[in-house]
Amino acid sequence: MKLATKLIHAGVFPDPTTGAIMTPIFQTSTYVQEAPAVHKGYEYARSQNPTRTQLEAALAAIENGKHGLSFSSGVAATDAVIKLLAPGDEVICTNDMYGGSYRLFSKVFEKFGIKFHYVNMQDAENIRPYINANTKLLWVETPTNPLMNICDIAALSAIAKQHSIILCVDNTFATPYLQNPLDLGADIVMHSVTKYLGGHSDVIQGALVMNSDALREQLYFIQKSCGAVPGPFDCFLVLRGIKTLHVRMQRHCENGEKIAHYLKAHPKVKKVYWSGFEEHPNHVIAKKQMRGFGGMMSFELKDESVEAAKKVLSSTHLFALAESLGGVESLINHPATMTHASIPREERLKNGLSDSLIRLSVGIEDVDDLIADLAQALG
Numbered sequence: 079m080k081l082a083t084k085l086i087h088a089g090v091f092p093d094p095t096t097g098a099i100m101t102p103i104f105q106t107s108t109y110v111q112e113a114p115a116v117h118k119g120y121e122y123a124r125s126q127n128p129t130r131t132q133l134e135a136a137l138a139a140i141e142n143g144k145h146g147l148s149f150s151s152g153v154a155a156t157d158a159v160i161k162l163l164a165p166g167d168e169v170i171c172t173n174d175m176y177g178g179s180y181r182l183f184s185k186v187f188e189k190f191g192i193k194f195h196y197v198n199m200q201d202a203e204n205i206r207p208y209i210n211a212n213t214k215l216l217w218v219e220t221p222t223n224p225l226m227n228i229c230d231i232a233a234l235s236a237i238a239k240q241h242s243i244i245l246c247v248d249n250t251f252a253t254p255y256l257q258n259p260l261d262l263g264a265d266i267v268m269h270s271v272t273k274y275l276g277g278h279s280d281v282i283q284g285a286l287v288m289n290s291d292a293l294r295e296q297l298y299f300i301q302k303s304c305g306a307v308p309g310p311f312d313c314f315l316v317l318r319g320i321k322t323l324h325v326r327m328q329r330h331c332e333n334g335e336k337i338a339h340y341l342k343a344h345p346k347v348k349k350v351y352w353s354g355f356e357e358h359p360n361h362v363i364a365k366k367q368m369r370g371f372g373g374m375m376s377f378e379l380k381d382e383s384v385e386a387a388k389k390v391l392s393s394t395h396l397f398a399l400a401e402s403l404g405g406v407e408s409l410i411n412h413p414a415t416m417t418h419a420s421i422p423r424e425e426r427l428k429n430g431l432s433d434s435l436i437r438l439s440v441g442i443e444d445v446d447d448l449i450a451d452l453a454q455a456l457g
């Protein structure tokens with residue numbers, strides 16, 4: 079089945095009791111049993127909920143995986159993956175990544191004795207010096223947030239397999255429309271479903287997808303034991319959101335390409351970070367592993383002062399000044415003070431994230447209106 083068909087049909091089926099074509103919202107905390115321990119597979123809603131079951135099946139299908147698990151947020155999904163580890167274990171992660179992942183790793187898990195190495199993975203070979211007998215997990219984000227660097231998933235997977243290291247890829251930015259990490263050798267795909275999969279800026283949710291039965295068992299155990307599960311209404315919203323992922327992503331990509339080129343040609347813009355440009359340092363890898371370049375990009379002005387950037391950030395009308403991304407509406411964001419403020423300034427600058435960087439989540443509005451909005455804000 080092709081992706082567009084899977085997004086609409088995979089994992090879901092009409093309600094057997096009524097024929098309702100849409101998955102019902104099973105707003106219940108428990109299920110009546112016929113006799114002690116005789117039930118229909120549902121005992122208590124932290125462990126199982128039918129709305130969630132259908133969503134998890136759909137998530138697995140669209141990422142070409144065998145098992146899906148959904149969580150109450152993207153960071154809850156990340157948290158579950160790190161809980162596979164034990165004190166003394168080490169993780170190698172992408173240096174330029176989502177600020178909340180960095181915060182979770184450095185502020186929560188480090189104190190439990192897990193060690194994290196932040197490495198520039200644009201060349202997969204860069205991870206080799208950090209591998210030792212304690213290395214258990216490779217955490218990869220590509221494209222990276224907010225600098226749009228690309229890591230070669232297949233090359234990283236080859237190295238991880240040599241050393242029996244679990245490879246988890248945060249596929250939030252690319253979505254299964256553009257990239258399928260499991261097909262490239264990843265063991266786990268993580269999503270902030272909040273973003274493109276939900277797609278309408280109305281739900282917080284996370285997901286993990288995997289092929290291994292053993293990993294599924296361990297992660298399901300963590301999901302149920304730690305309890306960061308999404309509510310049934312949120313699962314319903316995401317089931318609805320993913321049905322249109324392909325048409326939304328197609329437009330995000332088209333609008334993204336036009337805006338990236340518009341900004342690049344603008345006299346006040348110094349640099350645009352978008353992997354669709356031939357001169358992007360990882361363009362060849364992007365073309366190899368992605369089916370398009372998406373609607374996320376960042377840029378810097380020639381006037382490198384924070385004031386100049388802040389002026390643009392507060393002058394747009396259609397691009398709303400907000401954290402998050404991946405919704406139908408366009409957003410503009412200042413990573414240094416908003417999404418990435420949890421990363422120490424020194425660390426940010428080392429990774430190339432300047433104080434004046436502006437990030438765009440290009441929505442699916444008419445691109446002429448979006449360009450006019452940027453034109454007036456830059457002018």
Ligand SMILES: *Cc1c(COP(=O)(O)O)cnc(C)c1O
Binds near residue numbers: 223283
């Ligand atoms: C937003 C985001 C997360 C965290 O997800 P939440 O749903 O906000 O908890 C993780 N990774 C990336 C790339 C994100 O953009």
